[in-house]
Amino acid sequence: MKHSVAASLATLAATAIARSNPHQCAALATDTQLQGKVLLPNTAAYNAEVDTYYSANAAQHAWCMVLPESTADVQATVKILAKDQCPFGIKAGGHSAWKGSNSIANGVTVDFGYMNTTSYNPDTGIASIQPGARWGSVYEFVDPYNVTVVGARTSVVGVGGFTTGGGYSFHSNSHGFACDNVVNWEIVLADSSVVNANASTNPDLWKAQKGGSGNLGFVTRIDQQTVEGTQLWGGFTSYNLSETDNVFNAYLDFVENTQENSPDQTIIALYYDYTGFSIRSILTNNEGIANAPAFDGFLALPNISSTLTVGPEAEIIPQFTGPTPLGLYANWFTGMATNSFEALSIINKLHPEYVAKMVAAAPTSNFSTLIEFQPVTNTMVQNSDKRGGNILGLEPIVADGPVLMWLVALTVDTEENQAVILPIAHEFVAAINQNLQEAGRFVNWAYLNYAWGNEKPYSHYGQANLDLLTAVSYKYDPNGVFQKLRQTGFKFS
Numbered sequence: 383m384k385h386s387v388a389a390s391l392a393t394l395a396a397t398a399i400a401r402s403n404p405h406q407c408a409a410l411a412t413d414t415q416l417q418g419k420v421l422l423p424n425t426a427a428y429n430a431e432v433d434t435y436y437s438a439n440a441a442q443h444a445w446c447m448v449l450p451e452s453t454a455d456v457q458a459t460v461k462i463l464a465k466d467q468c469p470f471g472i473k474a475g476g477h478s479a480w481k482g483s484n485s486i487a488n489g490v491t492v493d494f495g496y497m498n499t500t501s502y503n504p505d506t507g508i509a510s511i512q513p514g515a516r517w518g519s520v521y522e523f524v525d526p527y528n529v530t531v532v533g534a535r536t537s538v539v540g541v542g543g544f545t546t547g548g549g550y551s552f553h554s555n556s557h558g559f560a561c562d563n564v565v566n567w568e569i570v571l572a573d574s575s576v577v578n579a580n581a582s583t584n585p586d587l588w589k590a591q592k593g594g595s596g597n598l599g600f601v602t603r604i605d606q607q608t609v610e611g612t613q614l615w616g617g618f619t620s621y622n623l624s625e626t627d628n629v630f631n632a633y634l635d636f637v638e639n640t641q642e643n644s645p646d647q648t649i650i651a652l653y654y655d656y657t658g659f660s661i662r663s664i665l666t667n668n669e670g671i672a673n674a675p676a677f678d679g680f681l682a683l684p685n686i687s688s689t690l691t692v693g694p695e696a697e698i699i700p701q702f703t704g705p706t707p708l709g710l711y712a713n714w715f716t717g718m719a720t721n722s723f724e725a726l727s728i729i730n731k732l733h734p735e736y737v738a739k740m741v742a743a744a745p746t747s748n749f750s751t752l753i754e755f756q757p758v759t760n761t762m763v764q765n766s767d768k769r770g771g772n773i774l775g776l777e778p779i780v781a782d783g784p785v786l787m788w789l790v791a792l793t794v795d796t797e798e799n800q801a802v803i804l805p806i807a808h809e810f811v812a813a814i815n816q817n818l819q820e821a822g823r824f825v826n827w828a829y830l831n832y833a834w835g836n837e838k839p840y841s842h843y844g845q846a847n848l849d850l851l852t853a854v855s856y857k858y859d860p861n862g863v864f865q866k867l868r869q870t871g872f873k874f875s
Contacts, residue, residue, distance in 0.1 A: 406468040407446035407490065415458035419496075421447040431493060436538070437479040437712035438797070444471065444491035451496045453568065453576055453602045459492055460600060461574040464863050471870035472596045474513045475540015478871075479712040479791075480835040484543065486869050494542060497602065502527055508565060511604045513542025518703070521696040529608035530695045532563045536703040543871075545604055546595045547831040548774055550756070550787075552616070552666045552695075553609060555644045558765035560606070561592035561772050568603035572863035576602075581770055590854040592772035593843070595830060596871045597864055598855060613670025614698045617689035620662040625683055629661055630726045632679035637721055637757040637784050639676070644761060645669040646676040652730060654737050655750040664702065665690065711794040713804060715811045716832035717818075718779070718825035719786045721757065725823040729753060729788060729814055736810035740803045747799035751807075752791040759784040773850060775843035779827050786825075788814070789832045830872055840874040848874060 411420040421428040423443060431449070435441035450456045463470050469489030471482075476495075478484045485491045494514035500523040501510045509524055509531055518537025524530060532553040534544050549560025557563055566580040567588060579587035591598055621629055633650050640646070649664040667674050670692050673681060689701060719725035737751060760783070763776045779785055792807045794800040811834075818824035830839040840848060851874045855865065865875050 406462060406466040409462050409466060410446065410448055410459065410490065413458050413462060415455055416448065416450075419449050419451060419455060421449065431495065433708060434495065435473075435476045435485070436708065438709050439481045439711050439713065439800075440476065440478060440483050440485055442471075442481065442485040442487040442491075444486050445489060447491045447493050449493045449496045453570060456492075456570045456600050456602050457574045457576065460570055460572060460863075463490065463492075463867060464572055464574070464861070467867065469867055469869050472600070472868065473870075474542030475516055475538070475544070477539045478543060478831075479714045482835055482870055484870055489867075489869055492600070494540075500524070502529070502608070507608050508605050509608050511541050511606060513540070513601050513604065515541045517541060517544070518696070518699060521694075521699055524608060525612050525694050525696045527608075528612055529610055530612050530614075531606055531608055532557050532560045534560075535699065537700050538703055541604060542601055543595070544831060545606075546591060546593070546601055548593050548772070548829060550829070550831070552614065552647055553668050554762045554765075555640060555647050555759060556668060556761075556765065557609060558762060558769055559592075559772065559774070562766045562769040563607050564588075564592065564604055565607050566603075566605035567591050567601055568605075569599040569601050571599045572859040572861060577858075580605075585770075586850065586854050587858055589771055590773060590850050592770075593774045593830070593847075594851060594854075594874075596868055597851065597874055598858060599864060609668075611669065612694040612696065613692060614666060614668055614695040615670050615672045615674075615690065615692045616664065616666035616698055617691055617701060618662050618664060619680065619688040619690065620660060620686040621683060622686060623659060623661060626661055626730065627723075628683055629663060629680070630723055630730075632683065633663070633726070633755065634721060634723060635679050636676060637759065637786075640757070640759045640761060640784065641676070642761045643765070644676065645671070646674050647757075648677070648680070649754055649756045651755070652733055652753040653750070654733070656748055659734065659737075668695075711797060711800040713792045713794075713800075713807060713834070714832050715790045715807070715834045716829050716837065717788055717811070717815055718758075718827045718829075719788065719818050720823045720825060721784045721786045722823055724821055725786055725818060726755060728817045728821060728823065729755075732810060732813050732817065736806055736813070739806045739809075743802040743806060744794075744799040747795055747803060749792065749794045749799065749803055752789075752793075754789040754791075756787050756789075757784050758787050773843055773847040775847050776827070778844070779825060785827075787829060787832075790814075833872070839872055
């Protein structure tokens with residue numbers, strides 16, 4: 383009797399879906415494995431899931447959403463998507479900002495929000511993390527074991543997209559990127575089979591997935607080698623704008639003198655909002671050592687305020703997360719330059735010029751801009767290589783020394799204000815690249831996890847890495863399901 387009622391309800395659900403669109407959601411909703419895991423438009427559960435996106439730009443309304451709860455659910459999902467040639471998108475934490483990064487309008491969004499657990503094996507020191515987990519929950523889970531993981535610098539970022547796209551971390555100088563610390567990926571391939579990819583089993587897939595993003599299959603579990611200890615020293619330090627040149631020089635000195643396997647890292651940030659312009663640094667030591675000598679240049683500068691403190695990473699990371707109100711229109715752009723005072727100054731001088739244009743275009747808008755400068759160092763790349771390598775193609779980029787990775791983040795209050803401000807942001811980014819090129823300070827590389835939708839990060843990763851991606855894709859997905867049907871994120875082809 384119960385089965386009969388359930389079957390009837392599933393049939394009614396499928397009928398409702400069929401009426402709302404002519405697509406394959408009905409097949410998903412009536413599949414035995416997926417019943418109750420398909421969300422329909424104009425329902426409370428569907429709308430609540432749309433509201434979880436970090437950027438309103440990314441929150442598209444799919445034909446339906448599938449929220450798998452297990453690897454078997456993912457197998458059932460991809461079997462139907464591939465059979466029916468259904469366009470789909472992939473969402474893990476939903477923290478990418480651009481339209482089309484992690485959701486789809488004309489197709490099905492596969493949302494990993496319910497696959498969000500972490501486990502830990504004390505005998506191997508490996509944390510097994512599902513892709514829908516947020517890094518804050520991972521840090522909290524492993525903290526009692528006195529270990530941490532090479533993960534994001536904010537709590538709300540999802541594990542799946544961050545790790546498969548690379549994963550710049552507070553541990554990157556000492557351990558490489560997050561993807562470099564993955565000892566095994568569990569992946570559901572396009573033919574619905576489940577494979578493990580590691581140094582001895584499917585090693586080509588293991589390496590290609592380290593930066594391969596969503597191009598090769600559905601990653602359903604990430605086994606990452608943990609790092610001993612939980613203590614992190616770090617915080618924000620704010621300075622008067624009159625100290626800008628001194629902050630730049632302290633940053634350059636720090637980066638040029640970064641030691642091999644250093645636990646120390648720094649970021650500097652320029653900021654604008656309705657209160658005006660500001661500058662700050664983010665200094666960290668992932669061994670919990672306060673005021674390490676590497677930071678002497680920063681610590682000697684007078685500051686307005688500082689939150690530098692020591693504590694478990696699970697407690698310190700939320701400080702860097704800050705308030706993350708949802709429903710705003712976030713946009714990210716990225717690029718690279720030589721590690722030089724001139725490059726920093728070029729971007730710093732352009733910033734107020736283009737902010738003034740934005741204010742003039744939308745005088746009532748409550749928008750903000752954030753520009754972050756962070757180094758890519760030789761020790762980061764060396765630590766990647768010693769762990770099996772990745773496909774980011776950074777070896778030639780740092781051949782002559784560390785480089786400067788920059789991020790421009792624009793956050794706007796309404797869609798109407800964004801319509802007039804965003805084109806100016808594009809002009810700003812174009813001016814940065816043009817001025818860097820004219821000054822001989824431009825470096826041709828873009829980080830996937832920060833890139834705008836048209837920046838084509840894979841074009842910067844080098845032919846050998848593109849060849850590997852192409853070969854691995856053809857080997858494990860010969861019909862090109864994740865190149866043809868997957869409509870979200872960056873493709874290498």
